Amino acid sequence: MTSSDDPYADLEPTWTDADVPPDDDVPPPPPEDVPGPVVEDAPVAPARPAAGSPSGAQQAAPRDDRADATRRAKLAMLRGLMDTAGGEGGTLREQATVALRGLVGRDDVELRDDQWRAIEALVAFHRRALVVQRTGWGKSAVYFVATSLLRARGAGPTVIVSPLLALMRDQIAAASRAGIRAVTINSANVTEWDAIHARIAAGEVDVLLCSPERLNNPAFRDEVLPRLAADAGLVVVDEAHCISDWGHDFRPDYRRIRTLLADLPPGIPVLATTATANERVTRDVAEQLAVPGEGVGGEAVALATNDDVLVLRGALDRESLHLAVLELRDQPTRVAWLVEALQEIDGSGIVYCLTVSAAEEVAAQLRTAGLAVASYTGRTDPTQREQLEEDLKENRVKALVATSALGMGFDKPDLAFVVHLGAPSSPIAYYQQVGRAGRGVDDAVVVLLPGHEDTAIWEWFGSQAFPAEDQVRATLAALTQTGETMSTATLETYVDLKRSRLETMLKVLDVDGAVRRVQGGWVATGEPWVYDAARYGRVEETRHAEQQAMRDYVATDGCRMRFLRAQLDDPALPDGWTCGRCDRCGGVTLPPPPDAETVASAREEMDRPGVEVEPRKMWPSGLATLGLDLKGKIPDGERAEVGRAVARFDGLGWSGPVRELFAPRTPDGETPAALRTAAARVLDDWSAIRGEAPEDGEAPLLVEGVVAVRSVTRPQLTYHLANGLASYLGVPLIGAVGPVPGSEEPGRHDVNSAQRLAGVARRLRLELGEGALAGLPGRRVLLVDDWTESGWTLTVAARLLRQAGAAGVHPFVLGVR
Numbered sequence: 001m002t003s004s005d006d007p008y009a010d011l012e013p014t015w016t017d018a019d020v021p022p023d024d025d026v027p028p029p030p031p032e033d034v035p036g037p038v039v040e041d042a043p044v045a046p047a048r049p050a051a052g053s054p055s056g057a058q059q060a061a062p063r064d065d066r067a068d069a070t071r072r073a074k075l076a077m078l079r080g081l082m083d084t085a086g087g088e089g090g091t092l093r094e095q096a097t098v099a100l101r102g103l104v105g106r107d108d109v110e111l112r113d114d115q116w117r118a119i120e121a122l123v124a125f126h127r128r129a130l131v132v133q134r135t136g137w138g139k140s141a142v143y144f145v146a147t148s149l150l151r152a153r154g155a156g157p158t159v160i161v162s163p164l165l166a167l168m169r170d171q172i173a174a175a176s177r178a179g180i181r182a183v184t185i186n187s188a189n190v191t192e193w194d195a196i197h198a199r200i201a202a203g204e205v206d207v208l209l210c211s212p213e214r215l216n217n218p219a220f221r222d223e224v225l226p227r228l229a230a231d232a233g234l235v236v237v238d239e240a241h242c243i244s245d246w247g248h249d250f251r252p253d254y255r256r257i258r259t260l261l262a263d264l265p266p267g268i269p270v271l272a273t274t275a276t277a278n279e280r281v282t283r284d285v286a287e288q289l290a291v292p293g294e295g296v297g298g299e300a301v302a303l304a305t306n307d308d309v310l311v312l313r314g315a316l317d318r319e320s321l322h323l324a325v326l327e328l329r330d331q332p333t334r335v336a337w338l339v340e341a342l343q344e345i346d347g348s349g350i351v352y353c354l355t356v357s358a359a360e361e362v363a364a365q366l367r368t369a370g371l372a373v374a375s376y377t378g379r380t381d382p383t384q385r386e387q388l389e390e391d392l393k394e395n396r397v398k399a400l401v402a403t404s405a406l407g408m409g410f411d412k413p414d415l416a417f418v419v420h421l422g423a424p425s426s427p428i429a430y431y432q433q434v435g436r437a438g439r440g441v442d443d444a445v446v447v448l449l450p451g452h453e454d455t456a457i458w459e460w461f462g463s464q465a466f467p468a469e470d471q472v473r474a475t476l477a478a479l480t481q482t483g484e485t486m487s488t489a490t491l492e493t494y495v496d497l498k499r500s501r502l503e504t505m506l507k508v509l510d511v512d513g514a515v516r517r518v519q520g521g522w523v524a525t526g527e528p529w530v531y532d533a534a535r536y537g538r539v540e541e542t543r544h545a546e547q548q549a550m551r552d553y554v555a556t557d558g559c560r561m562r563f564l565r566a567q568l569d570d571p572a573l574p575d576g577w578t579c580g581r582c583d584r585c586g587g588v589t590l591p592p593p594p595d596a597e598t599v600a601s602a603r604e605e606m607d608r609p610g611v612e613v614e615p616r617k618m619w620p621s622g623l624a625t626l627g628l629d630l631k632g633k634i635p636d637g638e639r640a641e642v643g644r645a646v647a648r649f650d651g652l653g654w655s656g657p658v659r660e661l662f663a664p665r666t667p668d669g670e671t672p673a674a675l676r677t678a679a680a681r682v683l684d685d686w687s688a689i690r691g692e693a694p695e696d697g698e699a700p701l702l703v704e705g706v707v708a709v710r711s712v713t714r715p716q717l718t719y720h721l722a723n724g725l726a727s728y729l730g731v732p733l734i735g736a737v738g739p740v741p742g743s744e745e746p747g748r749h750d751v752n753s754a755q756r757l758a759g760v761a762r763r764l765r766l767e768l769g770e771g772a773l774a775g776l777p778g779r780r781v782l783l784v785d786d787w788t789e790s791g792w793t794l795t796v797a798a799r800l801l802r803q804a805g806a807a808g809v810h811p812f813v814l815g816v817r
Contacts, residue, residue, distance in 0.1 A: 135435030155233025182207035215256035240272035252507035315572035320438030322588035336602035347416025357651035413440025479524035606653030613643030640798035643811030710738030735768035777805030
């Protein structure tokens with residue numbers, strides 16, 4: 001705030017000691033030779049306080065006596081005014097306590113000191129605050145109580161930016177219990193947006209929740225966001241670590257919050273909350289909160305500087321959690337232990353897996369063992385997700401076997417356990433997920449079962465990071481040269497990035513001002529843009545450091561909760577502190593490793609090779625740009641049948657041998673014996689390649705030949721596999737589909753769908769002799785490749801065979817990525 005903005009700038013400090021706020025508001029002055037804290041509402045510097053600080057609040061340097069006296073007197077006057085404002089009577093803190101008790105439904109609860117500090121900063125002084133506190137501390141109580149007090153004083157509704165529908169549902173329910181009227185704007189209720197804004201204008205809405213993705217929707221950004229900024233009485237950014245690309249769960253759409261904050265009128269308070277932010281992330285989020293806004297007449301107003309953001313960081317110990325790590329030899333042993341453990345551990349909980357396939361397969365295996373569980377992943381239908389959340393909350397299931405899709409904001413106070421089959425790539429992400437447990441119970445068991453495959457999974461997710469500069473420049477050039485709105489699908493024909501990475505990159509460029517999302521796609525803004533290679537490099541280094549820290553967590557012989565608190569830069573972590581509850585401290589006893597019989601049973605259950613390979617049914621958009629006359633639906637007469645694979649790369653059971661076979665270190669060679677057997681079993685169980693079985697005999701084989709996809713990288717493997725399957729079926733290997741001369745160099749798999757198809761379509765041709773070509777019409781063939789990811793090699797090869805007269809093409813591969 002500049003002096004011209006200060007309503008007390010012309011006051012002379014002539015007050016006496018009676019004018020100074022009481023001791024509970026302002027700490028006593030320090031001794032002359034010892035630096036001490038200033039008024040607790042003074043601007044907060046981002047530097048980390050000394051370990052052991054009770055509140056973890058970051059403090060500014062002391063001011064000179066005259067300035068400090070002036071500030072304290074103003075503070076006393078303001079507090080006196082705010083204590084009597086509103087219609088409920090009592091001091092502001094008394095009113096806040098009444099609101100809190102209404103929220104939780106109990107008359108014996110009191111505000112924590114830092115809850116009160118945050119509420120006072122928002123309501124009395126309209127400040128910006130960042131609250132970093134452990135899960136279950138009561139961060140949502142801060143913004144609901146502040147909302148109640150601000151609304152009583154005539155402020156507009158609170159706008160909460162929340163990342164997950166599950167979190168929104170819980171927050172709406174919590175608000176309703178406190179008599180706070182909450183609504184949500186999301187992609188499922190677009191037709192209700194006008195009605196919701198009419199309710200806001202009529203004063204009938206206290207809280208409006210929206211997702212960060214909504215902030216980047218063109219209609220929402222251009223039509224709704226300005227009205228929200230103008231009407232808001234308080235803005236809340238929940239799970240604020242998502243703002244920071246240093247965070248474990250960075251989401252580009254969260255950066256759009258800067259636009260919302262910049263458009264706020266002066267004096268609108270802002271609160272950001274998270275449980276998982278280390279010092280670096282905390283500093284970055286505070287910088288985002290300090291973005292300047294627009295003043296009257298469009299002149300920039302310094303609404304906040306980084307020093308003006310009140311940062312409250314508390315102790316991150318979770319006294320109910322008993323942490324443990326159990327290292328078991330392989331997947332069957334880990335799943336066998338889980339089967340037995342879930343029958344011994346009381347209550348219900350969450351089993352986390354690193355991939356969707358693993359979650360689905362583990363859930364199926366646990367159900368086979370008689371346990372009431374269900375899978376919960378990014379592929380789960382939203383309606384079903386809501387039902388599954390309720391089933392877990394009501395203890396109708398023993399566990400949900402989930403990916404990180406079930407994480408932030410899911411609130412079940414009596415969640416009794418969290419088990420991880422596979423380690424997350426970051427201790428901070430791990431702390432966030434285990435924080436679901438033990439919120440409302442004295443003891444909760446938290447177990448990590450790390451796997452040998454964890455590193456490979458981390459590396460795959462890491463490969464989705466921000467692209468190289470040449471790929472970014474190619475995207476900007478495509479948008480600039482056409483001068484037109486381009487959809488993501490059309491951009492894929494100009495850029496070799498996969499869809500998910502392309503969309504993420506475009507969101508970052510949008511926030512940076514280089515592109516803009518509009519109806520129908522994206523346009524270039526023409527604004528200069530700099531590729532911050534140094535920053536992206538540091539983010540990558542941080543990612544690798546966090547992965548190593550996760551390995552260190554598994555291996556540590558020290559206190560596990562201390563390790564996690566240190567990783568999060570807990571400001572209240574004393575030297576030498578231990579939790580006394582984890583396996584290293586002797587505070588948890590786990591079920592023993594499973595016996596041989598139980599492991600054998602789990603292994604047998606996993607020994608089920610065979611997954612479907614869905615054929616491609618549509619060509620990508622915009623292929624004419626790449627010189628291909630392909631569009632729309634793939635005709636039935638040119639399409640492959642539903643295929644089969646031994647396993648997915650990211651699952652359990654046979655996924656392990658498949659991953660090992662295709663690991664970069666594995667040389668080309670014959671198909672391993674175990675996978676030959678698995679492939680034969682898949683063929684035996686594949687009804688589509690056989691006809692109707694007579695009553696007294698076997699079903700006739702419909703496939704009359706095998707065609708190999710000739711591999712340049714693994715020629716021995718694919719030939720041996722195709723020849724072996726032909727021999728097993730008793731049909732001839734009639735030829736191959738291979739690269740045209742001069743195109744033997746294998747195509748890239750790390751590109752988007754359109755680019756991958758273009759490369760495959762130009763590269764492949766039929767390699768069948770005259771006799772095979774003459775005999776192909778009307779016959780069905782088995783098309784054999786080593787593995788598939790995009791599906792375009794199988795699609796193009798099947799199309800070539802169908803165009804040559806094949807009645808049906810049945811793809812078979814060892815693995816599906």
